[in-house]
Amino acid sequence: MSVPEPVLPRIRPEIAALPPYRQGKAAGAGGFKVSSNENPFAPLPGVVEAVHAASDLNRYPDATAARLRERLGERYGVSADAVIVGAGSVSLLAAFIQAAAGAGDEVVYAWRSFEAYPGLVLVAGAENVQVPLLPDGRHDLDAMAAVVTERTRVILLCTPNNPTSSIITSEEFHAFIGRVPADVLVLLDEAYVEFASGAVDGLRERVFEKHPNVVVLRTFSKAYGLAALRVGYAIGHPRVLDAARSTAIPLSVTAHAEAAALASLDHAPELAERVAEIAARRDALAAALRGIGWRVPEAQGNFVWLDGADQTAADAFEEAGIIVRPFPEGIRISVGEPEAIARILEVAAAVAPRA
Ligand SMILES: *Cc1c(COP(=O)(O)O)cnc(C)c1O
Numbered sequence: 082m083s084v085p086e087p088v089l090p091r092i093r094p095e096i097a098a099l100p101p102y103r104q105g106k107a108a109g110a111g112g113f114k115v116s117s118n119e120n121p122f123a124p125l126p127g128v129v130e131a132v133h134a135a136s137d138l139n140r141y142p143d144a145t146a147a148r149l150r151e152r153l154g155e156r157y158g159v160s161a162d163a164v165i166v167g168a169g170s171v172s173l174l175a176a177f178i179q180a181a182a183g184a185g186d187e188v189v190y191a192w193r194s195f196e197a198y199p200g201l202v203l204v205a206g207a208e209n210v211q212v213p214l215l216p217d218g219r220h221d222l223d224a225m226a227a228v229v230t231e232r233t234r235v236i237l238l239c240t241p242n243n244p245t246s247s248i249i250t251s252e253e254f255h256a257f258i259g260r261v262p263a264d265v266l267v268l269l270d271e272a273y274v275e276f277a278s279g280a281v282d283g284l285r286e287r288v289f290e291k292h293p294n295v296v297v298l299r300t301f302s303k304a305y306g307l308a309a310l311r312v313g314y315a316i317g318h319p320r321v322l323d324a325a326r327s328t329a330i331p332l333s334v335t336a337h338a339e340a341a342a343l344a345s346l347d348h349a350p351e352l353a354e355r356v357a358e359i360a361a362r363r364d365a366l367a368a369a370l371r372g373i374g375w376r377v378p379e380a381q382g383n384f385v386w387l388d389g390a391d392q393t394a395a396d397a398f399e400e401a402g403i404i405v406r407p408f409p410e411g412i413r414i415s416v417g418e419p420e421a422i423a424r425i426l427e428v429a430a431a432v433a434p435r436a
Contacts, residue, residue, distance in 0.1 A: 150166060188202040243273070272303055386413055393432065395412055
């Protein structure tokens with residue numbers, strides 16, 4: 082007797098066609114997961130204690146994470162209402178895109194870039210406009226400015242760009258923003274800015290003062306190593322942030338995430354030390370990879386891009402216990418433990434392109 086197929090609820094066809102998010106595989110025993118740009122270091126001093134101390138589990142957290150907003154506002158010289166905190170900066174990206182772009186609107190961004198962008202745009206009901214990267218992995222800002230139309234509502238800029246690790250410089254950013262209509266929302270995604278040098282720094286340069294249409298997004302997931310807790314923030318004109326306050330899911334930032342972020346901000350010197358260590362490992366890894374024949378664009382995030390590396394190379398890494406992130410155009414490798422780096426270089430040498 083065959084069981085009849087149940088009738089399933091009708092789903093928007095574009096959503097039904099969307100592949101669900103799949104997390105990178107876990108590494109086996111003795112292996113390394115260098116596929117998610119995670120930080121190899123344990124949380125900064127005092128963070129675990131602060132999380133344990135946040136023990137009122139029966140109470141909702143503070144809905145706007147006011148203490149963290151105050152603290153970030155002080156740090157960057159803006160008022161607390163120029164800061165919005167979200168459950169990871171991905172959730173803030175979603176809130177801003179949904180607030181600004183709907184059916185018939187366009188969202189422009191470089192491609193290849195952050196994997197989350199296409200899905201966020203599609204869920205909002207807007208159109209994805211992807212502008213190919215330059216051959217060296219940088220944003221083609223001229224081409225991006227050229228595709229802006231009446232229908233463009235949002236432009237996403239990712240610097241350092243995930244997955245190519247290339248930056249947008251301050252000069253490039255300012256030349257670009259001068260060509261963008263003032264009523265188009267520009268989301269400057271600086272998830273990896275702590276690892277970069279020479280990149281535009283939207284907060285230090287206070288780009289949102291001269292350009293209220295620019296919002297700068299940061300996260301505690303990468304340099305601060307708090308990926309498990311889900312906390313990120315955006316800084317911009319308070320009235321622009323209001324749009325995301327309306328679309329964000331209320332109370333999604335936990336008390337634990339806020340406590341951990343606050344405790345982390347007390348340890349700027351230790352953070353700088355770790356970031357410098359990761360950047361040094363990255364530079365050595367990139368140089369060594371180039372030395373054995375790989376094309377590796379200037380790496381400014383906590384990851385390097387093996388341009389043109391294919392699935393065969395990804396399989397070879399996996400066989401050696403190294404879980405990397407393969408894309409159609411190349412492979413992204415996060416900079417983790419020193420032991421992982423030594424093994425990455427062994428495999429990369431074995432599968433290097435012939436000169
Ligand atoms: C990791 C990442 C983020 C932020 O991730 P959250 O964990 O949600 O804060 C944002 N943008 C890019 C490009 C990233 O790689």
